[in-house]
Amino acid sequence: MGDSLQIQPAHLGKASIQVKADSNKDVLKILLETDKSAGIATLTGLDMGEKIGLMYHIRTNGAIVTIRTEVPKENPKIPSITDLIPGANFHEREAADLFGVIFEGHPNLARLLLPEDWPENLYPLRKDAKIDDVAVKTENSKNQAETVQPQSDGTLVNIIIGPQHPALLEPEKFSLKVDGEIVKQVEPRIGYVHRGVEKAAEQRTYLQDVYLVERICGICNACHAACFVETVEKILGTTVPLRGQYLRTIILELNRLHSHLLLLGHAGLEIGYETLFQYMWRDREPVLDLTELLTGNRVIASAMTVGGVRRDLKETNIPKIKTALANLKKKMDFYKQLFETEPTLKMRTQNVGTLAKEDALKLCVVGPVARGSGVAMDVRKDEPYEAYGEIPFKLITYNTGDSWARLMVRLDEINESINIINYAIDNMPQGPYRVRVPRVVPAGEAVNRVEAPRGELFYYVKSNGTAYPERVKVRTPTFANIPAFIKIAEGGNIADVPASFVSLDPCFSCTDR
Amino acid sequence: MVLDFWFVFRVLVFPGFTSILFFTMFCDWVERKIEARMQNRVGPKFTGPAGILQPLADFVKLLTKEDIVPRDAKKTVFKFAPILAFSIMVFALSFLPVDGATIIPDSSFAGDLIFVMTLITIANFFLFLSGWASANPYGAIGAARVLTQFLGYDIPLFFLALAPAFLAGSLSISAIAANQYFPFVLLAPWAFVLFIITLQAELEKDPFDVPHAETELVGGLETEYCGGKLAFLHLTRDVQIVFGAALVVELFLGGPYGPVFFGLPVFWYTLWFVLKLLAVVVITEYLTCLFARLRIDQVLAVNWRVLLPLSVLSLTLTVAMTTWIYPLVV
Amino acid sequence: MGKKSAVSPMIKEVLSHLFKKPATSKYPFVKAEVPEGFRGKQVYDINLCISCGLCSRDCPAKAIEMVEVDGKRRPLFHLDLCIFCYQCAESCPRNAIKSSEFFELASINKSDLVVKPQASSQKGNGAQQ
Numbered sequence: 020m021g022d023s024l025q026i027q028p029a030h031l032g033k034a035s036i037q038v039k040a041d042s043n044k045d046v047l048k049i050l051l052e053t054d055k056s057a058g059i060a061t062l063t064g065l066d067m068g069e070k071i072g073l074m075y076h077i078r079t080n081g082a083i084v085t086i087r088t089e090v091p092k093e094n095p096k097i098p099s100i101t102d103l104i105p106g107a108n109f110h111e112r113e114a115a116d117l118f119g120v121i122f123e124g125h126p127n128l129a130r131l132l133l134p135e136d137w138p139e140n141l142y143p144l145r146k147d148a149k150i151d152d153v154a155v156k157t158e159n160s161k162n163q164a165e166t167v168q169p170q171s172d173g174t175l176v177n178i179i180i181g182p183q184h185p186a187l188l189e190p191e192k193f194s195l196k197v198d199g200e201i202v203k204q205v206e207p208r209i210g211y212v213h214r215g216v217e218k219a220a221e222q223r224t225y226l227q228d229v230y231l232v233e234r235i236c237g238i239c240n241a242c243h244a245a246c247f248v249e250t251v252e253k254i255l256g257t258t259v260p261l262r263g264q265y266l267r268t269i270i271l272e273l274n275r276l277h278s279h280l281l282l283l284g285h286a287g288l289e290i291g292y293e294t295l296f297q298y299m300w301r302d303r304e305p306v307l308d309l310t311e312l313l314t315g316n317r318v319i320a321s322a323m324t325v326g327g328v329r330r331d332l333k334e335t336n337i338p339k340i341k342t343a344l345a346n347l348k349k350k351m352d353f354y355k356q357l358f359e360t361e362p363t364l365k366m367r368t369q370n371v372g373t374l375a376k377e378d379a380l381k382l383c384v385v386g387p388v389a390r391g392s393g394v395a396m397d398v399r400k401d402e403p404y405e406a407y408g409e410i411p412f413k414l415i416t417y418n419t420g421d422s423w424a425r426l427m428v429r430l431d432e433i434n435e436s437i438n439i440i441n442y443a444i445d446n447m448p449q450g451p452y453r454v455r456v457p458r459v460v461p462a463g464e465a466v467n468r469v470e471a472p473r474g475e476l477f478y479y480v481k482s483n484g485t486a487y488p489e490r491v492k493v494r495t496p497t498f499a500n501i502p503a504f505i506k507i508a509e510g511g512n513i514a515d516v517p518a519s520f521v522s523l524d525p526c527f528s529c530t531d532r
Numbered sequence: 533m534v535l536d537f538w539f540v541f542r543v544l545v546f547p548g549f550t551s552i553l554f555f556t557m558f559c560d561w562v563e564r565k566i567e568a569r570m571q572n573r574v575g576p577k578f579t580g581p582a583g584i585l586q587p588l589a590d591f592v593k594l595l596t597k598e599d600i601v602p603r604d605a606k607k608t609v610f611k612f613a614p615i616l617a618f619s620i621m622v623f624a625l626s627f628l629p630v631d632g633a634t635i636i637p638d639s640s641f642a643g644d645l646i647f648v649m650t651l652i653t654i655a656n657f658f659l660f661l662s663g664w665a666s667a668n669p670y671g672a673i674g675a676a677r678v679l680t681q682f683l684g685y686d687i688p689l690f691f692l693a694l695a696p697a698f699l700a701g702s703l704s705i706s707a708i709a710a711n712q713y714f715p716f717v718l719l720a721p722w723a724f725v726l727f728i729i730t731l732q733a734e735l736e737k738d739p740f741d742v743p744h745a746e747t748e749l750v751g752g753l754e755t756e757y758c759g760g761k762l763a764f765l766h767l768t769r770d771v772q773i774v775f776g777a778a779l780v781v782e783l784f785l786g787g788p789y790g791p792v793f794f795g796l797p798v799f800w801y802t803l804w805f806v807l808k809l810l811a812v813v814v815i816t817e818y819l820t821c822l823f824a825r826l827r828i829d830q831v832l833a834v835n836w837r838v839l840l841p842l843s844v845l846s847l848t849l850t851v852a853m854t855t856w857i858y859p860l861v862v
Numbered sequence: 863m864g865k866k867s868a869v870s871p872m873i874k875e876v877l878s879h880l881f882k883k884p885a886t887s888k889y890p891f892v893k894a895e896v897p898e899g900f901r902g903k904q905v906y907d908i909n910l911c912i913s914c915g916l917c918s919r920d921c922p923a924k925a926i927e928m929v930e931v932d933g934k935r936r937p938l939f940h941l942d943l944c945i946f947c948y949q950c951a952e953s954c955p956r957n958a959i960k961s962s963e964f965f966e967l968a969s970i971n972k973s974d975l976v977v978k979p980q981a982s983s984q985k986g987n988g989a990q991q
Binding site: 566568569570571572573574818 | 873879
């Protein structure tokens with residue numbers, strides 16, 4: 020190993036290792052031997068002039084270790100790590116698509132985010148890529164077969180779910196090869212909602228980027244904004260005053276309440292339980308009204324800024340918040356009893372779409388999908404941020420790993436969120452809620468994680484001393500969870516596909532950015 | 533059967549085809565309003581007073597849309613299957629005594645219970661054909677599911693319908709309706725409960741909603757239909773619900789017969805029939821709101837493993853009760 | 863709460879809703895209440911403006927255009943681009959931009975969707991341009 024490995028001093032609380040390109044797998048093997056449940060958080064690509072930097076962010080023991088390597092631009096080849104960590108599949112495909120890195124040994128290096136007819140050698144996230152005037156030519160299309168009417172392959176019938184389908188909220192394509200009623204193979208194609216947010220973030224100032232990343236996803240908007248501003252604050256070295264941290268916690272938990280209530284209603288719709296859908300969404304309305312009271316808008320909060328929050332909580336609003344939360348808590352008793360006793364609901368979700376704990380660890384899934392399979396992983400407990408270190412709450416896990424467990428995890432998390440908000444309001448410290456920060460951020464880089472409703476949200480920001488960021492990398496939780504869907508669906512009933520799919524809580528705007 | 537003015541009036545106007553059409557739309561409105569209120573919503577509100585013209589508005593809207601036949605579909609079957617399904621369903625409905633006599637006058641005969649149920653099966657078969665004739669995998673799967681479901685559930689339905697037939701001693705619906713000294717729901721409540729459950733499956737409502745599962749099958753057998761043909765498919769489904777409820781009313785609830793207070797019996801019989809039918813519609817809608825949708829294999833498991841044995845048991849029980857217990861008590 | 867029963871609570875709940883009022887709010891026949899601090903249409907006070915242009919520079923959606931009015935540069939708000947984040951209000955050193963509670967902005971006419979800098983100060987719900 021010798022000279023191919025250099026351990027760099029711990030940077031901003033995260034350990035970082037510099038290796039030569041072809042020894043990335045050796046380092047990973049050593050890491051995996053020390054911690055069997057290590058998983059990849061993401062793979063960040065970085066245009067460094069003549070080289071392309073690749074950073075493997077590995078999640079181990081509740082912290083992030085970064086393994087850095089570089090490949091030259093003219094010959095960007097590097098061994099793939101999918102045989103060690105199967106969950107790295109999508110991350111490597113994304114780097115191949117957007118940076119042009121070739122991963123040797125990868126099972127399927129097809130396009131992930133860019134459309135089929137994107138020009139061949141144009142890699143958008145490289146600094147020298149000219150993407151203002153891309154002529155979409157159909158002769159660029161590598162994979163013509165996908166646009167032709169699906170044909171049967173022997174006894175296998177090709178059923179395509181999406182891009183437009185009533186089961187999906189947002190467009191993605193899943194090609195299922197079905198034998199009778201059993202699904203044999205699933206091939207996802209994502210990228211229909213790809214808007215190039217990471218590239219757009221490089222062309223706007225940090226202040227404008229807060230609003231840009233907020234719009235990556237409507238439902239977890241506060242989490243994206245919070246993660247981004249926390250990362251920038253790490254580079255700047257500012258500490259947000261305590262009152263600002265508590266206010267951020269309240270807004271993040273309100274976001275979580277909204278998202279979980281929405282998903283449980285949507286789950287009802289997918290399994291044909293319209294009454295549950297109507298009731299849940301009726302009970303979601305007070306949460307939206309509370310968000311409007313606190314931030315000025317029902318869904319997109321726009322409440323975070325670098326250095327704190329933009330608005331304070333008025334004393335006169337507190338009774339309204341407490342009443343609404345108390346009403347919601349009473350309703351949650353009804354829903355909990357419903358989920359535990361209703362026979363048709365249990366028939367549709369129990370023992371359906373089971374994900375075993377070992378598979379959950381190998382595929383590096385995050386959020387309620389992991390917690391429903393017994394993996395005790397929650398960024399709020401592993402690396403407390405904002406006020407979570409001071410607020411007591413339970414980490415919810417269920418062991419069965421089926422769709423019912425994943426839905427119950429979210430249901431219990433709703434109760435925990437209500438408790439967190441009540442505690443935060445009762446123990447809110449006095450003082451300022453915001454500090455002024457300079458517009459120009461000094462050179463540096465930082466990583467940050469936040470527990471979004473769907474799982475761990477990961478941001479990497481690198482600044483080069485100007486008012487514009489050099490690189491913003493976003494890894495959203497659904498991006499890490501889609502390989503789990505492939506594992507769940509294969510071998511199961513086609514009629515179980517909607518029920519198990521919705522229990523993953525897919526958010527495709529997040530996935531594609 | 534003499535073809536005179538009254539015959540034509542009965543068959544075409546009241547209580548015949550036109551009345552059935554408008555009554556079906558009325559039942560559709562009742563269904564939607566009840567479902568909405570149970571789900572804490574408002575339901576149709578703005579078309580006509582309290583939204584009562586909404587089903588008519590939907591029907592007219594569909595008639596004004598462009599009517600497309602897919603290139604690869606089997607054209608004749610595609611065009612005529614929905615209309616045939618609707619017509620056969622209405623024809624089956626005409627054998628039921630609605631206002632004290634069957635809609636087509638003097639048409640009841642011994643064994644018309646079996647005849648009517650066969651007609652329903654044929655109508656459902658035409659629905660299957662309409663899905664199969666559209667060149668679409670979703671349509672084909674939806675049609676296959678309709679076929680498996682109604683063929684499977686026809687058997688327990690038939691066994692359960694035999695219980696009131698046995699109680700009345702006749703296989704003619706008019707005779708069963710007329711001979712209910714006590715409504716058969718009291719004499720054979722087990723058959724009534726099982727019949728309602730089987731009816732949920734026949735009418736394709738939750739929890740047996742599989743053929744209409746949009747989240748899995750997009751549109752089921754209706755996927756490729758639009759315009760007037762889709763209007764007929766929707767109408768067929770609504771007439772199916774009316775027919776199912778009417779069958780329950782005839783077999784278990786005493787048909788149109790009830791106390792006559794003053795004036796023409798025809799008016800009172802129609803009124804009782806309508807009220808009893810609406811009660812059955814409300815019950816089935818309540819069951820729909822209560823449950824989620826089961827998977828197709830779970831639906832079939834419920835049929836073959838639960839309902840079929842229970843329906844045979846119910847028939848045995850009815851026969852036993854009638855032969856030995858009821859003559860002592862009644 | 864007492865002991866938990868093994869029967870689905872939906873049975874009673876669904877029936878009880880037949881006798882309750884619907885949860886639907888009858889907008890637009892009933893006015894929709896918005897809380898204080900709601901981010902609606904912008905209200906711009908020309909008397910406080912110092913023409914610094916910070917609002918236009920900081921706008922994430924590039925929805926503010928500086929135009930010449932009476933020889934001075936004033937902001938023009940393009941509401942069809944605006945995302946109502948109110949970063950402009952925060953960046954303004956003189957608090958010349960404020961929010962209002964008016965949100966019924968849909969229109970079939972693009973010219974309704976601009977807030978032009980007027981010569982007189984405007985207060986109120988901003989219902990007129």
